Amino acid sequence: MTTQPDHGHELIPRPERTPAAVRIALARIAPHRLGEMEQHKEQALGAALQDGKIGHLQYWLTYWQAQVEIERRPDLRSRYQAALVSVHNTESKDDPAFHAAMAELRAVETEARQAVSP
Template sequence: MTTQPDHGHELIPRPERTPDAVRVALARIAPHRLSEMEQHKEQALAAALQDGRIGHLQHWLTHWRAQVEIERCPGLRSRYLGALAALHHTSSRDEPEFRAAMTELRAVEAEARQAVSA
C-alpha cells in the first residue's frame, strides 16, 4: 500500500493498483460494500468476456479504487454522504437541490478518480 496523503487524514493508506489490494482495503473500511464490489466485478467480467475487451475490468478497478479513496478520506466521505442525503431529500430531478447534489457527487467522484490516477 502507498501512503501518499492527498486529502488530509486518511483512515488507511491508499491501496496498490490491484484487485486484491482494493478488496482488502474495502474490507477494512467499508466491509458492507464488498458484495456490491463483487457483483460489479461479475458484471464487468461478463461484459469483458462478451465483448472480448479488457476495458470493462479496467473500468471496474478504477471505479472501486475511487470508491475506496472516498471511504478512506473523511473529507471526501463527508461530502459524498452529504450529497447523497441531499439527493434523498428531493422529490424531483427538476429541483435545484437535486442538480446541486448531483454536481457535488460527480465532483467528489472525479476528485477521487484523479487522486488514484496520479
C-alpha cells in the same frame, strides 16, 4: 500500500492498483460494500468475455479504487454522504437542490478518480 498526506487524515493508506489490494482495503473500511463490489466484478468479467475487451475490467478496478478513495478519506466521504442526503431529500429531479447535490457527487467522484489515476 502507499500514503498521500497532502489531503489530511486518511483512515487507511491508499492501496496499490490491484484487485486484491483494493478488495482488502474495502474490507477494512467498508465491508458492507464487498457484495456490491463482487457483483460489479462479475458483470465486468462477463462483459469482457462477451466482447473480448479488457476495458470492462480496467473500468471496474478504477471505479472501485475511487470508491475506496472516497471511503478512506473523511473529507471526501463527508462531502459524498452530505450530497447523497441532499439528493434523497429533494422531491423531484427538477429541484435545483437535486442538481446541486448531483454536481457535488460527480465532483467528489472526479476528485477520487483523479487521486488514484496512474
